Amino acid sequence: MFYHTKKLQYFKPPEKPDPIYAKKIQELIGGTFGEMTVMMQYLFQGWNCRGPAKYRDMLLDIGTEEIGHIEMLATMIAHLLEKAPLKMQEEGALDQVVGAVMGGTNPRDVIMAAAMNPQHAIVSGLGALPADSVGFPWNGRFIVASGNLMADFRSNLHAESQGRLQAVRMYEMSDDPGVKDTLSFMIARDTMHQNQWLAAIEELKADGLEDTPVPSSFPLDLEKREYAYQFWNNSEGTESAEGRWAKGPSIDGKGEFEYVENPKPLGPEPVPPQPDPRLHGTAKDKSLQGESGSSKKIIG
Numbered sequence: 001m002f003y004h005t006k007k008l009q010y011f012k013p014p015e016k017p018d019p020i021y022a023k024k025i026q027e028l029i030g031g032t033f034g035e036m037t038v039m040m041q042y043l044f045q046g047w048n049c050r051g052p053a054k055y056r057d058m059l060l061d062i063g064t065e066e067i068g069h070i071e072m073l074a075t076m077i078a079h080l081l082e083k084a085p086l087k088m089q090e091e092g093a094l095d096q097v098v099g100a101v102m103g104g105t106n107p108r109d110v111i112m113a114a115a116m117n118p119q120h121a122i123v124s125g126l127g128a129l130p131a132d133s134v135g136f137p138w139n140g141r142f143i144v145a146s147g148n149l150m151a152d153f154r155s156n157l158h159a160e161s162q163g164r165l166q167a168v169r170m171y172e173m174s175d176d177p178g179v180k181d182t183l184s185f186m187i188a189r190d191t192m193h194q195n196q197w198l199a200a201i202e203e204l205k206a207d208g209l210e211d212t213p214v215p216s217s218f219p220l221d222l223e224k225r226e227y228a229y230q231f232w233n234n235s236e237g238t239e240s241a242e243g244r245w246a247k248g249p250s251i252d253g254k255g256e257f258e259y260v261e262n263p264k265p266l267g268p269e270p271v272p273p274q275p276d277p278r279l280h281g282t283a284k285d286k287s288l289q290g291e292s293g294s295s296k297k298i299i300g
Contacts, residue, residue, distance in 0.1 A: 002064065009068040012181040013079045019116030021174060022080035026117070027133035028170060028186075029073050033162040036130060037142040039066035041159065044145035045152050051209060055149055058200065062193065069186060074128035076182060081126040084116055150201065150210035157197040164190035212252040220254070229255035232263040 028034050046059030119135055120126055130138045144155040164187060171183045204210045220228075231246045238261060240246060246259040274288045275281030283289045 002067075008072055008075065009065070010182065010185040011072055011075060012178040014076065014176045014178040016176065017082045017084055018080050018176065019084040019120065021176075021179070022077045022084075022120060023117040024133050024170060024173065025073060025077055025080065026129060026131055026135075028163075028167060029070055029077075029128060029132075030130050030136075030138035031132040031166070032142050033159050033166060034132065034138070035066050035069040035073060035163075036138045038156070038159050038163060039063055039070060040140065041143040041145060041152075041156065042066060044143060045149075045156075048145055048147055049149070050147070051149055052207070055200070058196075062196070065189075069189070072182065072186070076179065077120075077128040078126065080179075081116075081120055084121070084126060148210065148215055150204050150214045150216075153197050153200045153204065154214075157194060157201070160190055160193045160197060164194065225255070230258045230260050230263075233259065233261050234263060 030036050040063075042059050042063030046056050046063055049056040049059060117129075117135060119129060119131070123129065129135075132138070144152060146152055146155075167183055167187050167190060171180055171187065174180055174183070210216055229250045231240065231243075233240060241259045241261070245257060247257050249255075250257055274283050277289065
């Protein structure tokens with residue numbers, strides 16, 4: 001079961017309302033790398049975990065912590081929307097609108113960028129939404145929970161890296177002491193979480209449960225090993241040959257990197273099979289077009 005404590009993990013209210021900034025904060029809630037994503041990602045990874053209990057417990061610890069982060073941000077948005085006008089704030093964009101007209105830009109886009117999110121008034125009654133900064137609803141497809149802990153922990157490190165980057169950018173966009181103080185706490189937790197996933201990745205290796213390449217349980221002799229450590233130079237220039245990925249022992253210690261400056265195709269030119277006449281596609285020539293009328297039904 002889950003148990004809610006009424007006190008927030010951490011919070012300093014903003015010193016003044018700012019409905020435009022409230023719209024931006026929505027990205028940290030419902031964006032691709034927002035708190036809703038990491039919350040659901042960690043919880044589902046924990047619920048699906050078949051590995052040692054320490055990993056399951058850790059995942060549920062951090063997933064539950066992220067619920068509290070959403071609560072903090074929702075509370076912040078409520079304060080930022082306090083006393084917000086119930087019409088879009090176009091006044092602050094007037095000069096920009098004139099410039100947009102003169103420069104050929106769509107004035108509506110400029111107004112929308114400089115105005116509060118109308119859904120904060122129409123849909124949520126001056127509260128937070130499960131959506132990103134442009135109103136796109138949060139999507140469950142953002143989350144990763146594969147059942148392979150190494151694959152998942154690497155995805156988690158990516159999510160925390162992107163999430164901290166966005167929180168830092170939001171910090172730089174505000175001059176409100178309360179907003180910056182609260183974001184400073186969340187940025188610090190993102191620092192911990194990046195280190196946490198790096199530690200968990202190392203722990204999986206030490207426990208002998210998973211390694212590179214993922215999944216390490218797949219027999220290496222079933223892959224074409226002659227291509228496993230080749231770096232293919234598939235764009236102009238050869239600067240990529242200077243990187244660690246182009247020479248020396250591979251990172252997994254199981255091969256040697258090789259730089260292929262001019263990679264060649266390894267397969268033939270494709271010859272697509274001709275269409276079933278019952279699908280009425282266009283064949284290569286009329287003689288292959290065929291005739292329909294067969295009593296057989298198309299599967300599906």
